[in-house]
Amino acid sequence: MTLQEVARLLEENHYISDEKITMSVFLSISLNKPILIEGPPGVGKTEIAKVLAKALETELIRLQCYEGLDVNQSIYEWNYQHQLLYLKMDESEKSLEEKEETIFSEKFLLKRPLLQSISKETSPVLLLDEIDRADEEFESFLLELLSDYQISIPELGTIAAKSIPHVILTSNRNRELSEALRRRCLYLWIDFPDFEKEKQIVEQKVPQINKRLAAQIVYFMQELRKLRLQKVPGIAETLDWALALSNMHFDALDVKIIESTLGIIIKDWQDTRLSQDSLSELFDKVKVKMKVH
């Protein structure tokens, strides 16, 4: 697959990309390397994995990380109940060793996402979402998988990948990830999009929207992000807002509309107060920009 093909695939699947993203995705596919994507919330980190799975026409296996996530929930677990039932039902005269061998076979193994991802015939996309929420110990489990694409299970031995999955890790930087994990990945930082990119995204995801309204919304969001907010609204908020306004059949923004729908884009009371105070100022800036535009 060439760089241009990757760019085309992303575009066909409605992901507005830029050269950095395309390059990282391309290199990750051609070098079989995981990508670690960092960036503020709501800029489309997770979306890359979804789009990639769709573009490559393969399965998306997602593991949402959280504090306390362990091997049992992420890699594998023995199906104890099944094993017990099997032993009780098995009345044959098998030796103990034979019985043991049977119950510790793949049949009784519950495959969790990570093991699933390496036992597929065609390479799936493996998304490890919000890896910064998982404990540091869990990161260490991952190292074997990410560098050698294999998983060691004491009773069964090492299971090597049938096909190498496309691994995507996302992080909101709530915790500093270990150097070891970083070294095994390609690094990609996605920031808030600039005006043109965000407008394209809005027009693509909310096709029924009035062009003028879309531009106004995006200008407003761009200005809003320059305020010192606690929770800076991402693209997801822009899209929600655009969808809401276009469904209410507005053609243009005004201060009143913004004020009454501010809850869609701002989710923190201090931020609400701050942006309410500077609402008309922000809106004036939008008007100026629209004129220049």
Add this chain to the structure above:
Amino acid sequence: MEKQNTISAYVIQFCRFLRNKGFTIGPLEQSQALQALEVIPYGDPAYFKGALRSTLTKNKAQLDKFDDLYLQYWAEVKRGENSKQKEVPEEKEKPKPQESGVEVLKKWLNGNKENDEVTVASYDAKQKFTDKDFSNFAKDDVSETLRHARLVVKKWSNKKGQRSVDVKMPIQLDLRKVMRANFGKGDEIIYLKYKKRKIEKLKLVLICDVSKSMELYSKFLIQFMYGLNQASTKIETFVFSTRLERITNSLSHYDFPTVLNALKESFDEWSGGTKIGAALEDFAINYGSQLLDHKTKVVVLSDGWDTGEPEVVARAMNIISRKSGKIIWLNPLAANPNFKPDVACLKAAWPYIDVFQAANSVEDLLKIVI
């Protein structure tokens, strides 16, 4: 083939260049970079740079620096090539003689004359310095500092947390874990699990002012940062004058002279002006969510002499105090009995400070309860 070799050689050289600038690049990253160059379309400089950027940067800070360093490296290479044509290769190949870390720190202590930072108003203490010989700075016996630092860390960190950890010693049964461990074993309880209260490790972020007005305390400061970083691994250290720099990695080496050298490499504004507000805000925005949580204590070491806006300080302190467990402000000036926190910056920061204390020596730190 010949040309291919040259490019790889340049890339390897570039990797070494980046490594000197603090990037974590080993043979693995080098080979990745070369592999990446094999697969990208040939001949486009933008792709070339993009491929190197994707493979060689591993975090946001490196990513931000990459573009500049890339330009810097190729400018250097070009200069080298031009000089080759003039047939004076010897001179260009050699890196310019570097000042030793001690020299730079000495300069810092003596007010960095080359630096065209605006001199900050400060109390007059400079004459005490000029006659001091800081070349024995690096030769100082740091074992005493280390011993003190260990004491400080120990004093600060013996807190029992809410969470429990598994232990082998039969201290207290953990019934929940016993249930979980024996759940699949039918009705027999085979494994017993024990627990004890987890001792929380000290999580500390140090933000040190190394501006001109702090010169007097520089020796203590450096040893303080070095000692604490040696004593505990969960300490992040930043220094600032007009800008903020993370120096945790530079401090991680055991050997003190090496640390001094690394410090010199990583920060170039020793003894500059002061912008506390901007520095704290930079910290709050760029590192706040990553490094701070409610168990992390933030120690700011500064005299509060600032040229920036006090509102910025207040805003930054607000963010930091919301995200961190405690803010401890150590002020070397506070040792003076007549000291009053009436500098604008300190006034702005005051509502958010949990502990305010004088700190001129490691012994002072032992008095602090955090």
